[in-house]
Amino acid sequence: MEAAKKAARVARSLADVAPCPAVNGGVFVFFVAVVTGAFVSACWMSASARVSSIAPVATSPMAQNATPRPEAAAAPRVPPRLSSVAATPTNQTPPATAHSAPPPREQAPGPAPGAEAAPDCPAYFRWIHEDLRPWRAAGITRDAVDGAARRYAPKFRVTVVAGRLYVARYGRCFQTRAEFTQWGILQLLRRYPGRVPDLDLMFDCQDLPVVLRAGDGQSPPLFRYCGSEATLDIAFPDWSFWGWPELNIKPWEALRREIKEGNARVNWTDRAPYAYWKGNPAVGAERRDLLRCNVSAKRDWNARIYAQDWGREVQAGFKESDLSRQCDHRYKIYIEGRGWSVSEKYILACDSVALMVRPRFHDFFSRGLAPLRHYWPVRDRGKCRSIKLAVDWGNAHADRAQEIGGNASRFVQEELTMDRVYDYMFHLLTEYAKLLRYEPAMPRGAGEVTVASMTRGRRGLQRKFMMDTVENGSGGSGGPCTLQQPFRPEELEALRRTREDVVKQVEEWEKR
Ligand SMILES: *[C@@H]1O[C@H](CO)[C@@H](O)[C@H](O)[C@H]1NC(C)=O
Ligand SMILES: *[C@@H]1O[C@H](CO)[C@@H](O)[C@H](O)[C@H]1NC(C)=O
Ligand SMILES: *[C@@H]1O[C@H](CO)[C@@H](O)[C@H](O)[C@H]1NC(C)=O
Ligand SMILES: *[C@@H]1O[C@H](CO)[C@@H](O)[C@H](O)[C@H]1NC(C)=O
Numbered sequence: 001m002e003a004a005k006k007a008a009r010v011a012r013s014l015a016d017v018a019p020c021p022a023v024n025g026g027v028f029v030f031f032v033a034v035v036t037g038a039f040v041s042a043c044w045m046s047a048s049a050r051v052s053s054i055a056p057v058a059t060s061p062m063a064q065n066a067t068p069r070p071e072a073a074a075a076p077r078v079p080p081r082l083s084s085v086a087a088t089p090t091n092q093t094p095p096a097t098a099h100s101a102p103p104p105r106e107q108a109p110g111p112a113p114g115a116e117a118a119p120d121c122p123a124y125f126r127w128i129h130e131d132l133r134p135w136r137a138a139g140i141t142r143d144a145v146d147g148a149a150r151r152y153a154p155k156f157r158v159t160v161v162a163g164r165l166y167v168a169r170y171g172r173c174f175q176t177r178a179e180f181t182q183w184g185i186l187q188l189l190r191r192y193p194g195r196v197p198d199l200d201l202m203f204d205c206q207d208l209p210v211v212l213r214a215g216d217g218q219s220p221p222l223f224r225y226c227g228s229e230a231t232l233d234i235a236f237p238d239w240s241f242w243g244w245p246e247l248n249i250k251p252w253e254a255l256r257r258e259i260k261e262g263n264a265r266v267n268w269t270d271r272a273p274y275a276y277w278k279g280n281p282a283v284g285a286e287r288r289d290l291l292r293c294n295v296s297a298k299r300d301w302n303a304r305i306y307a308q309d310w311g312r313e314v315q316a317g318f319k320e321s322d323l324s325r326q327c328d329h330r331y332k333i334y335i336e337g338r339g340w341s342v343s344e345k346y347i348l349a350c351d352s353v354a355l356m357v358r359p360r361f362h363d364f365f366s367r368g369l370a371p372l373r374h375y376w377p378v379r380d381r382g383k384c385r386s387i388k389l390a391v392d393w394g395n396a397h398a399d400r401a402q403e404i405g406g407n408a409s410r411f412v413q414e415e416l417t418m419d420r421v422y423d424y425m426f427h428l429l430t431e432y433a434k435l436l437r438y439e440p441a442m443p444r445g446a447g448e449v450t451v452a453s454m455t456r457g458r459r460g461l462q463r464k465f466m467m468d469t470v471e472n473g474s475g476g477s478g479g480p481c482t483l484q485q486p487f488r489p490e491e492l493e494a495l496r497r498t499r500e501d502v503v504k505q506v507e508e509w510e511k512r
Contacts, residue, residue, distance in 0.1 A: 121423060121481035122415035124368025128428050129486035131227065131234045132435060134213070139437040140221055145200055148220030152210050154202040158185060158223075159440050160429075161198050165189055168446035173205035175246045176462060180239035181205065182449055183466055187242070188425050190451075191476035196426065197433040200440035207339030209233035209361065221432070226340035226361040235364040236428065237421050240342045243465030251469045252345070253418040259349040260413055262327050268351065268402050273395050275355050275387050276329035278306040283337040286357060286380060290335055293384035301384040302391035304329065330401065331355050331391055334375070340366070345416060348374070351409040353401050355390050357383055358503075364424055365416055371502045374408040379507060389510050423480040431483075 135144075148154055149170065156178055157168040165186050169178070181203065189196050203223045204210075209231040211222050225238040243251040250258075274295075281287040294305040327350040334347045334354050340361040347354050354375040359366070371377040376394070378386040394401035447453070455466055487495070 118479050118482045121427065121483050122365075122368060122420060123484070124365050124415070125424060125427060125481075126484050126487055127235075127364070127367045128424070128431055128483070130492070131428070132431055133486075134219055134232050135221060135435045140432075140435045142200075142438045144220050145202060146220075148202040148211075148222045151220060152202075152204065152222055154204040154222055155206075156182070156203050157201070157443055157446065158182070158203055159200045159443055159446060160185075160189065160196060161440055161442055163189055163194060163196065165449045166442045166446040167449050168443045175244075177205045177239045179454065179462075180242045180244070180465070181236075183454055183469070184237065184239070184242050185425070186449055186451065186454065187469060187471040188422055188429075190471040190473060191422055192426055192480065193473060195480075197430055198440045199429055199433040199436065200438075200443070201429075201432065203236070204233075205239075207337075209339070226363050228361050234428070234432075235362060237364055237425060238342055241418065241421050242469045243461070244342070245461035245465055248461065251418075251465050252421070254468065255346070256349060256413065256417065259326060259346065260409075263349075263351045263409060266327055268330060268405065269398060271328055271330045271352065272304070273302075273330050273391065275303045275331035275333050275391050276306075276352075277303070277333035277335065278308055279335075279343070280308050280310070280337070286335055287337060290333070290357070290383060293387055301388045302331075303333065303384070303387050305333075326350055327352055330405075331376075331394060333357065333378070333387065334359075336361060345412060348408040349412040351402070351405040353390070353394055353405045354408055355387055364428075368415065369408070369411065371499055371506070372404065374404065374411055376404065377503045377506050379510075382510075386506075386510060393509075419475075419478075420481070422476065426480045427483045 149157070153171065155169070155171040155173050157170070159166040159168070165182070167182055172178075173181075201221065201223055205224065207226070209224060209226060209228045211219050211232040213219060213230075213232055219232050221234060222232075223234045223236045225236060227233045227235040240249060241252040243249060249255070277290065279287065281291055290303075291305055291307075293301045293303040295301065295303065326346065330352050332347045332350060332352045332354055333356075334341070334344055335357040336359055340359070340363045344363065344366060348369075355378045356371075356375045357378045358380045369375060376390045378390060451466075451470060455463060458466065
């Protein structure tokens with residue numbers, strides 16, 4: 001009874017509120033439902049934030065007290081707060097002597113910046129420069145940051161001072177988005193102690209980018225999970241990299257490895273020769289339109305489309321969400337919901353060919369993907385025909401198709417590891433901090449966020465996922481990768497043109 005009610009509630013809230021991410025097909029299909037009982041226990045972890053005491057997780061003998069179900073709709077409520085060390089000299093922030101701050105101090109602070117040459121970051125990191133370009137010349141003033149709060153109602157403010165994290169909350173985010181985002185930033189500070197500069201930024205956790213382009217440096221900087229050509233919102237890794245407990249989606253590092261194993265289990269040629277999508281069609285006109293492409297008695301567009309029944313999934317303990325089912329079709333459709341979709345990385349990780357319905361939004365890594373190299377571009381108008389052509393082509397050119405699928409999965413497995421995700425955050429925040437024209441200070445109403453404050457009172461999957469992803473200081477020992485120079489204008493132009501040309505070329509093929 002209770003469970004049914006809860007399921008219904010979750011289903012409703014997913015449909016209404018959790019737009020893009022929740023919905024996607026891909027997401028769901030594969031994470032295994034094992035995560036439930038055995039892991040869920042609150043007793044083993046001490047409240048002390050002593051870094052090293054917390055770390056060893058996966059292997060922790062935390063089985064007693066097992067609760068049988070993932071906490072489906074557990075309300076996020078714990079206020080954020082955290083700590084660690086930081087202080088990297090930048091233009092504005094004096095080399096804050098972070099030595100007063102506690103955490104991973106026993107750790108040498110990684111290789112001295114610039115000492116040995118770390119490997120280059122993946123090419124998509126260069127978009128960091130583009131995202132910050134609007135403030136390059138004039139810098140970012142406190143007024144500009146406060147202005148974001150006045151104009152766009154962000155949900156929280158993140159301030160780092162001397163390696164400690166402070167968060168001021170202005171509103172609620174759906175489920176545990178805010179908590180897991182702040183958790184991620186906290187782990188970054190723990191991973192690179194003493195290296196993340198003082199900073200101060202506004203964060204919004206809703207799906208759609210909103211910041212309008214104004215005169216140079218006139219738009220307020222605002223971080224969120226996705227951006228678009230038309231807006232200036234700065235793309236930051238979404239919460240799901242640290243897990244999505246409400247949907248039983250594991251932290252990315254573990255899931256990435258599982259999908260990799262899943263890929264190896266099913267021979268591409270043995271997969272169903274169709275394009276698969278499963279998700280919530282209710283969150284966007286494009287998705288509703290996709291339903292037309294489903295196979296019927298009259299037509300077969302080579303698409304197999306399924307609506308996700310979240311209520312049932314939740315109630316059934318996510319039994320349908322089986323990793324091995326993720327990669328059992330040769331093609332997987334990616335389509336945005338209300339904004340970008342969290343499912344993108346899960347779809348790409350699969351070495352099936354991603355058929356991407358022309359996206360309007362980008363997350364932090366998707367601009368590193370190229371049509372016909374990592375995915376097959378599908379038009380938004382006339383998508384059924386487009387899908388049919390892609391599948392026919394791929395089935396007739398299995399080698400080429402597998403190469404595209406393989407390229408995407410390699411991109412994910414090599415350039416989108418958690419190491420790289422942290423490095424992206426590190427470089428983005430560092431470059432952002434360089435633009436600040438004032439010294440960040442703990443804002444009014446903010447509290448410190450620490451491992452202890454984040455985990456206090458938290459149970460079930462929320463707790464488990466946090467413990468699974470807690471950084472103990474050794475993760476970043478290799479130091480961040482080396483950020484490449486900004487694109488030259490010609491380079492950027494060439495990149496855009498090439499992509500457009502490839503997409504146009506595919507559209508030409510479709511006409512024949
Ligand atoms: C995949 O299937 C093809 C055709 O059945 C076969 O030749 C090939 O050896 C298989 N590869 C693997 C890894 O099983
Ligand atoms: C698509 O067609 C299949 C096969 O007829 C069916 O099982 C499925 O429910 C359809 N999907 C939707 C969203 O109606
Ligand atoms: C796959 O990636 C490799 C290396 O980037 C590239 O040389 C190759 O052309 C790609 N394949 C396709 C189909 O684009
Ligand atoms: C820190 O975590 C890593 C993996 O994240 C683990 O290999 C290492 O043993 C941990 N170190 C300590 C001191 O717990």
